[in-house]
Amino acid sequence: MSNPESKSITRELQSHAAILGGFVSLLWIIEIVDVFLFRGALNAYGVRPRSIQGLEGIILMPFLHGSFAHLAANTLPFVTFGWLIMLRETRDFFIVSALTILVSGFGVWLTGAPNSVHIGASGLIFGYFGFLLLRGYFERSFTSIAISLIVGFFYGGLIWGVLPSQPGVSWQAHFFGFVGGILAAQLLGRKKRQIN
Secondary structure (H helix, E strand, O other): OOOHHHHHHHHHHHHHHHHHHHHHHHHHHHHHHHHHOOOOOOOHHOOOOOHHHHHHHHHHHHHHHOHHHHHHHHHHHHHHHHHHHHHHHHHHHHOOOHHHHOOOOOOOOHHOOOOEEEOOOOHHHHHHHHHHHHHHHHHHOOHHHHHHHHHHHHHHHHHHHHOOOOOOOOHHHHHHHHHHHHHHHHHHHHHHHOOO
16 A cells, blocks of 8 residues: 555646646647647737737747747747746746746837747746756755756756847747746745745
8 A cells, every 4th residue: 555645746746747738738739729720820919029919928928839840849848847846836836937927028028129929938948947047046945956956957058048049039038038937936935945
């Protein structure tokens, strides 16, 4: 017979899989519907900088992708970083996601090139990256520091994505997503230190 602790861990992992699987399924369903029913027309609902109509894109941007290849490139880091965030506490994932979406989207809306449309979950992924990288600094627990070091070692090269590099890639979404992740790390890290 399994003990209550192992059952609790199993339930927690099942919860993580259901949440991440649900998010990823939603992203792929939206892209399939956009490609086959709307011929890519949904992408017009991304962030359109300094346009009142483009404000709705702040929430919609992470759910829209330019192609299946674009979405496929975002899927694995989304799942990997999302799960690492959940390891400490599942609700952290939702707090980090919400704060990152708002900061990334609003930053793009303020600073993006005129007449451009910004789509994709990469801003969210950079938010997760920023959170995981800096959480150890703000939380100062052994586990959070260990995760920060592991993420820095394996994914540190991502940091260059916050700078203008490739035409057609929204470095603003990356930069402000990263900032949103750092803000989330500061907010949650301070709360956890106060509790402990």
